[in-house]
Amino acid sequence: MPAAAPALPAPAASLPSSLPASLPASLPSSLPAAAPAVPAVPAPREAYAMPPPDYGPRWALSWNPLAVRAAALSLQIERLVRAPRFSAVAGVALRAGGGRDYRWLGVTLAVEGRYWFLARGPVRHARDGGMVGPYVALRVEGGGGRLRDRPDHEVAAAAVTFSELALLGYRLSLWGRAEVTPSVGFGLRHEVDPSGRLASFTTWAFAYGLTLGWMFGRPAGEAAR
């Protein structure tokens, strides 16, 4: 037993000075009697610091399957910018809509800031943390599109749009890497006709979305080590 004594940490050295003097009396009785006799050697602070928490992958690349129905491709990339609560999203979407006599081609860019309430999923995974579970977000979109008259291939009209959305979502992480993220929200949508024929327009919108994606990159905690 005496041989084990030097391996024990020196609790007295690391405890705050404000602790009551009677604290040693509350220490477990199983401690070897020789322990208090070991000289208190100041240990490096790092030896007692908790290891950086594991917040899961720092990046996510997502695709919106709902956009396919509208002949659109919508992708976004997300980064955990301040672990474990804050992430930022940048997205781009191309939509080639219209049919029969018209053709619509539009592009939209989006940025979004997310706050993760719990930063963990319902089932704790070794790397389950950070960008999982419930979140709230603010999203801003801006884009434009052109409507072409199909017989003449002339631009019939164009529009520039902006939207701001407040969103509530939930990300389910599968195996710590795959993600499914439904979200709902509401916001304002603004539409401007660059030709000036149509007055600008602002309306409320209730919205819902869904992304499927893959989370990657070294976990935030691992990267910090």
Place this chain on the structure above:
Amino acid sequence: MRRWAAVAMSAAASAAAGAASTACVQPEVLHDVSYDDRFGAATTMDVYLPPHDAVGRPAVLAVHGGGWRLGDKKLEEPLCRRLARSGFVCASINYRLVPDGAYPAAIQDTKCALVFLRAHADDYGLDAERVAITGYSAGGHLASLVAVSEGVTELEPDCEVALTSGEPARVAASIPGAGVHEMRPLSWSAPVRDFLGGSPDDVPERYDLASPIWHVAPGLPPMLLIHGSSDLFVPVQQAEDMYDAMRAAGNDVRFLKMTGASHLWQPGDDAGFWALDQAAHNTDAWAATIDFLYETLGPP
């Protein structure tokens, strides 16, 4: 991240500026103008006048949807406000709903409202020969039917203004959105049966007369069909058939078939987020609408 934040703030500022400009210039609205005194609030309209006085302006008559049994002229307020701010006189109407508005009452009311608007062209500063009609869903049906059935005796309005003014129930163009153009394929649905008062076996002549496609003939006013490709309430085949019939008759018809759009759930601008709205309010539908109105009615 700072760059992203700057882009976001810039976009938000632009949007806010747009919203502010929207709020600055509002049309004058004449609420609850009666076009047929016999039926009270059921036959009234809200007239949206452009902010600046003028005469001879183009006008749009807007007909709300709701399966002929629900809805109110307020549903078309966003459309009318935007059109009025763009220089068009716009009138959004109430019409009698089922059961009071069963065939042919709702059709007669819509025609009566059109005649009323034409008869009061000077009062509202509009050009009676530059009036278009639009509507969505059941309103799309009524808009389409009014556009193609001028002079059909069974559907003619019987209100006072129609009997005394001498104005025809004629439009210069029509924009039916997600409209029913042929009743028989939808005879299984309760709203259609309630509106027409029975099945095709019970009232076959009503199914014919209430179907715009049944009236298609050469010389009809230009028509812009707007319909979502994924509409489950009113299948897009309705618009496809109407388009083919109008073209076959040699009429000026265009068709914006909106990929993925449904009756009330629409893809947002980035298509990632879907919104609760009419397909006719989508960005591409607005673009097609204003281009069509300028081409058929001329600029305000």
